[in-house]
Amino acid sequence: MSGTTSHPGAKPSVPYSHLYVDAQGVSHQTDCALTQYELKGIGASAPQWINALARGEATVVFTVQPAGWVGEWHENPAPQWIVVLSGRWWVESMDGTRVEQGPGEFSFGEDQGCVETGGKKGHRSGTIGDQPCCLMTVQCHVPPERVPCHLT
Numbered sequence: 001m002s003g004t005t006s007h008p009g010a011k012p013s014v015p016y017s018h019l020y021v022d023a024q025g026v027s028h029q030t031d032c033a034l035t036q037y038e039l040k041g042i043g044a045s046a047p048q049w050i051n052a053l054a055r056g057e058a059t060v061v062f063t064v065q066p067a068g069w070v071g072e073w074h075e076n077p078a079p080q081w082i083v084v085l086s087g088r089w090w091v092e093s094m095d096g097t098r099v100e101q102g103p104g105e106f107s108f109g110e111d112q113g114c115v116e117t118g119g120k121k122g123h124r125s126g127t128i129g130d131q132p133c134c135l136m137t138v139q140c141h142v143p144p145e146r147v148p149c150h151l152t
Helices: none
Strands: 014-021 027-034 038-040 048-050 058-065 070-074 080-086 088-093 098-101 106-110 123-128 133-140
Touching: 014 088, 027 088, 088 133, 098 106
Parallel strands: 014 106
Antiparallel strands: 014 027, 038 048, 058 133, 070 123, 080 106, 080 133, 088 098, 088 123
């Protein structure tokens, strides 16, 4: 017998930040949301809200950025989900937008193929405060898309 969910609540909308590249090769960031959830169980578990994105090969990488760390202009190595596990960090895109995130917040870094403009290419990032920032990245082995919020 499968489990039950007495009050599943409304269909979730989970926010994330998307670092993407426009047609001119400039990186930008925008707020997006995961919204394509289905209420279903896994095996005999009670139903839960599930949003299964495209299936494919991926590499999971954990990083610990020391306090005061700054990664000057660079592109993400692959389209990747970046989840803050502890500490805080910031990401600045070529258009000057800066996003700051802490534990439990996440983004999708998809700035491959930028065109260098004024010494900027991709993004800069760094830690906030006097603590290291621990990140988990899930690098998706897929070609980048130049469309904001295409993952829902």
